[in-house]
Amino acid sequence: MNQLLAMRAFVRVVETGSFSRAADQLALPRSTVSKLITDLEKHLGIQLMHRTTRALATTSEGLEYYHHAMRLVAELDAVDTAVRGKKLKPGGHLRVDAPASFANCLLIPALMDFHREYPDITIALGISDRAVSIVGEGVDCVIRAGKLDDMAMIGRKVTELEYLTCAAPSYLERMGMPVSPEDLENNHLRTGYFFAGSGKPEPLIFEKGTTRYEVGNCAFSSNEGNGLKEMLLAGLGVGQHFKSIVQYYVDTGQLVPVLQDWTRPATPLHIIYPPNRHQNARLKVFIDWVIQTFGVRE
Incomplete structure (x- = not known):
């Protein structure tokens, strides 16, 4: 044996x-x-x-x-x-899971840079916004937005994701520009996000100083970040998405920022992995690369 x-x-x-x-x-x-x-x-x-x-x-x-x-x-x-x-760089296979918008818009376009540096590491990338069982599904690490709920896992903060409130030009031509959160709630269509596991809708949040509004009852919603982005582009209403995801569409005129004097608190992005895998060399270099590539520069 x-x-x-x-x-x-x-x-x-x-x-x-x-x-x-x-x-x-x-x-x-x-x-x-x-x-x-x-x-x-x-x-x-x-x-x-x-x-x-x-x-x-x-x-x-x-x-x-x-x-x-x-x-x-x-x-x-x-x-x-x-x-x-001492002789070669880490090699082997990694199973990684990431949210749809982050994976498609940011992670995948950057993976060739990781491959050039670590050509002997292969990556299987699971793409979904659902909660993944890291141990049960054999995942080495997951990238997730929001607070850490599983205290049995190690979470390293990558960055803070800022939000942008926006809508398509076609929607604004049809419905006009909202002038306040109250106007948005009373006179406009809204697109939003709901959590796949619970079905719970996430409200649009607006803050200015000590004033805070939460606007719900979205006409259209998605449980996946790419779906929310496509709903915004299709002119289905005003919504909030991560600035790093929608900035390209703002720059190209496909989306227009609205209510810019109001903000939504940023949400943290973490890379999460089991504590017994901290000595895995290929996982360590991947985590360090993610933080270096997508983390906020001091």
Whole structure:
């Protein structure tokens, strides 16, 4: 039995909660992963997992072994990376997840620069605005806007995303320019965003000094950033989007800023990853590159 490979397989099964997902991530047949863990249990003389046709659960002994094995595998990977790093740059595969607008408008156009610097790293990019299970779906890191909700994960702040309130020229020609948040609420169509998981709509927010307005009841809304952008371009109403996403369309005259004397608080953009992957060299260089590329310059 290859004990190190068996330890890696066990760690990955615990983290993904599935033999199949662990096998996919290790590029091994499912039967091989199952046999590795069975052989590991025989070698240790303990049961690491309870297996049924419907569920997979780690025993208390297995959970204790997992914590030791996870640290040992991470340390061995760090040593290996340190030695190889003297001769070559990090390589391997990364599974990354990012919101649709950020991925399509900002991240993808910049990825060739990352590839030139790290040609041996391959990236599988999941594009969606839904909440992703990092461990369960085998994702190395996710890029997300908003506050950090999962305290079990490590989050590094990339930047603050500013908002812009805007509308298409065709809409403004048809409906006129709103002069205040109250005018927008009473006399205009609005486009907005709703959260895919809960269906909860996100209001348009306007602040000036100590005054704050929240305007809801959007005529059109989307649970995905690109959809919201396309609704604005189609002239379906006034909405708010990240300035970095819509600035191109403002510069080319396809969108027009409105209510510019009112602002919406910026939202933070984080890159999030599990704490046990901090020594992954390819993930580290990707995180550093994202922060350097998209972070605010001091």
